[in-house]
Amino acid sequence: KDGLVSTEELSAWWKRRAGSLLAVSASRETAPPTRNQLLKLGLVAAVPCFTFGFLDNSIMLVAGEAIEGSLGVSLGLSAMACAAAGNIIADTTGQVSGGTIDRLLRPVLPAPGLSAVQRASKAATRAELLGGALGIIIGCIIGSFPLLFYEEKTTEQVLRAADTDHDETISKEEFRAAIARGKEE
Helix, strand or coil, rough: CCCCCCHHHHHHHHHHHHHHHHHHHHHHCCCCHHHHHHHHHHHHHHHHHHHHHHHHHHHHHHHHHHHHHHHHHCCCCCCCHHHHHCCCCCCCCHHHHHHHHHHHHHCCCCCCCHHHHHHHHHHHHHHHHHHHHHHHHHHHHHHHHHHHCCCCCCCHHHHHCCCCCCCCCCCCCHHHHHHHHHCCC
């Protein structure tokens, strides 16, 4: 009547409504997650995985190529050993950066709004795993962009470049000179 709620009025209201309010609250917590909640959960899982996949692949390709052209040539490392070294650099960078980007984006990503019971459901587990897997796959595919800038020489191109006198044979001197040029590149 006066616009204020007295303790007695609040207590009477609570006694009338408590049962239905608690029942609604309990049913929300135990209801299966909605499609919208699962999509949000998948998105939240996908973002750090996308970041990791993108950074991991792009850095691995660039670092592996750089290592192969420097240490690989001077130490006689195989292309796979150089790729493994590049992968170590990429994995470390991706792990550190992925967590940072996750923390930066978490406030702007939609919260799934799941209860503890819903979060523990098989549907939520599947949504999170699928979101993470799709995130890393898409991140790795897009992170492969450095391949667009690599020019692989064919065996024929390498042999033609080594045959400096153009007699269609490679002498010992031409072979040594080609190896020396390879170390300089």
